[in-house]
Amino acid sequence: MNLFYSPLEQFEIVPLFFLFLGNKFVFTNSSYFLILAVFITLLFFYLSNLNSTFVPNRWQSISEMVFEFVQNMTFEALGHKGSKFFPLLFATFTFVFGCNILGMVPYTFTVTSHIIFTFSLGMTTFVGLNIIGLRQHGLHFFSLFLPPGAPLALAPLLVPIEIISYVFRVVALSVRLFANMMAGHTLLKILATFAWKMLSIGGIFLIIQLFPLAVIIAITGLELAIAFLQAYVWTTLTCLYLSDALNLH
Numbered sequence: 475m476n477l478f479y480s481p482l483e484q485f486e487i488v489p490l491f492f493l494f495l496g497n498k499f500v501f502t503n504s505s506y507f508l509i510l511a512v513f514i515t516l517l518f519f520y521l522s523n524l525n526s527t528f529v530p531n532r533w534q535s536i537s538e539m540v541f542e543f544v545q546n547m548t549f550e551a552l553g554h555k556g557s558k559f560f561p562l563l564f565a566t567f568t569f570v571f572g573c574n575i576l577g578m579v580p581y582t583f584t585v586t587s588h589i590i591f592t593f594s595l596g597m598t599t600f601v602g603l604n605i606i607g608l609r610q611h612g613l614h615f616f617s618l619f620l621p622p623g624a625p626l627a628l629a630p631l632l633v634p635i636e637i638i639s640y641v642f643r644v645v646a647l648s649v650r651l652f653a654n655m656m657a658g659h660t661l662l663k664i665l666a667t668f669a670w671k672m673l674s675i676g677g678i679f680l681i682i683q684l685f686p687l688a689v690i691i692a693i694t695g696l697e698l699a700i701a702f703l704q705a706y707v708w709t710t711l712t713c714l715y716l717s718d719a720l721n722l723h
Contacts, residue, residue, distance in 0.1 A: 481663035485587055485656065504591070507576060507583040515572035540568065544709065551713035555720055566599070567709040574655060574701035578694070586704075587655040589648060596647035599712055607719030618722050643715055651704050658697045665690050 490506060493499035522533035530538060544564045548556040556563070570586065577584025585591050607615045619636040620629055669686040 481660045481667070484583070484659060484663060487588070503583045504585050504588065508573070508585045508591075511572040511576045511585070512569065514576065515568050519568075544568075547706075547709060548713060551710070551717050552720065556713070556716070559716060562602075563709055563713060566712060567705050570595075570651070570708050571702060571705035574704060575698070577655065577659065578697060578701060584655055584659055586651055587659060589652045592648035592652040593644065596644045599647065600644045600715075603712075603715050603719045606716065607722075610720060611722060615719070615722065618718065643711075647708060647711060651708060654700055654704055658693070658700055662690065662693055662697065665693065 488503045489500045490503060491501050493501060518533075519537050522537040541564065544567050545560060547567075548560050548563050552559065573586045574584070576582055577587065604615075607618070619633050619640065621632060621636070624632055665686050669690060672686070
């Protein structure tokens with residue numbers, strides 16, 4: 475199948491080189507841009523605060539705004555209990571946002587546009603929250619699956635429903651991020667291909683193509699906002715799920 479003109483070509487995982495153990499471990503473009511996103515994010519916060527002053531410069535102000543934004547989000551969802559979980563939530567927000575925003579750069583790869591990545595990240599978060607809940611409450615943690623005030627006679631019906639709803643949180647986290655990133659990038663690819671074909675035709679299409687170009691610019695701005703919004707939603711849901719694990723409600 476020729477993917478040259480396909481809008482899904484940008485999501486193709488390409489092996490770059492093989493690693494040890496009989497070439498069974500492959501380093502792909504997805505792995506490369508995942509590491510690159512982490513490196514750029516760490517480098518940004520390191521350089522922006524390297525020579526911090528009392529009056530912050532532009533980059534230091536941005537890093538402090540991100541810090542305060544996640545801090546406020548954590549406090550609103552968890553109160554003072556969330557202070558010890560702030561590093562986790564801050565790393566989660568900056569990591570997801572870094573992966574999203576890196577994918578907006580031309581000729582890069584959006585790792586969050588693959589369900590296997592978002593599901594793995596969501597499952598890791600889900601397992602970690604359950605461990606926190608079990609360490610905090612012990613076996614009493616399982617009372618989360620029986621709504622307070624519900625009669626015990628309805629437990630055989632309510633408990634399976636609550637368990638399914640609870641496990642479905644992984645799907646809610648992973649599919650939301652994956653679907654938004656993949657749909658937005660696919661739409662951008664389709665419109666860009668359409669505009670380029672009209673440009674190559676020439677003639678009156680040189681004027682008509684201004685409309686899809688304007689749409690591309692608008693959607694690009696929208697995608698930048700979605701890159702931030704999806705990182706915000708992921709972190710907010712993580713805060714809410716963590717609040718359930720800590721407070722059992």
